[in-house]
Amino acid sequence: MALKKLDSKNIHDMDWQDTRFPDNWIKVLSFRDGVIFELQKFAPDSGTFPHGHQFRQLRYILEGEFIVNGQSYGPGTLVDFPEKVAYEVKAPAGGTWIVVQMPGATTGEAPTDPTGLMYGKTGKAPVPAG
Numbered sequence: 001m002a003l004k005k006l007d008s009k010n011i012h013d014m015d016w017q018d019t020r021f022p023d024n025w026i027k028v029l030s031f032r033d034g035v036i037f038e039l040q041k042f043a044p045d046s047g048t049f050p051h052g053h054q055f056r057q058l059r060y061i062l063e064g065e066f067i068v069n070g071q072s073y074g075p076g077t078l079v080d081f082p083e084k085v086a087y088e089v090k091a092p093a094g095g096t097w098i099v100v101q102m103p104g105a106t107t108g109e110a111p112t113d114p115t116g117l118m119y120g121k122t123g124k125a126p127v128p129a130g
Helices: none
Strands: 024-033 034-043 056-064 066-068 069-074 078-081 089-091 095-102
Touching: 034 056, 056 066
Parallel strands: none
Antiparallel strands: 024 034, 034 095, 056 078, 056 095, 066 069, 066 089
16 A cells, blocks of 8 residues: 655745734744634734633744743743633743644634734733833
8 A cells, every 4th residue: 555645844945924913923834724823923022912712722932932911931841822821931041843723623713814914013012021
């Protein structure tokens, strides 16, 4: 039996894409069946404003420090973002993490736009001192 060649992407062959935030970028490795698998890169002193989604997210830190809802996380950490839970992210020194977004177990809602650009471009999120 001949095995079928599987779809694949190499991050080194991909360019970083813009997101709605001017200081972070993504490489979408897969977006199908309501699931997104991507790399997200934050510039130093960047972050997001407080917000939430109707779907679940998992984020695995590859490099840098991420402060999520006031808690600091470093490389090797998996952070679980439940559906319908507000969060904000700060990346004081910048960083890169893997993002997996999937339909919410209770909402059934799935991500629709890996870049967030459908909501419009936003300005730089303020990063508080300390």
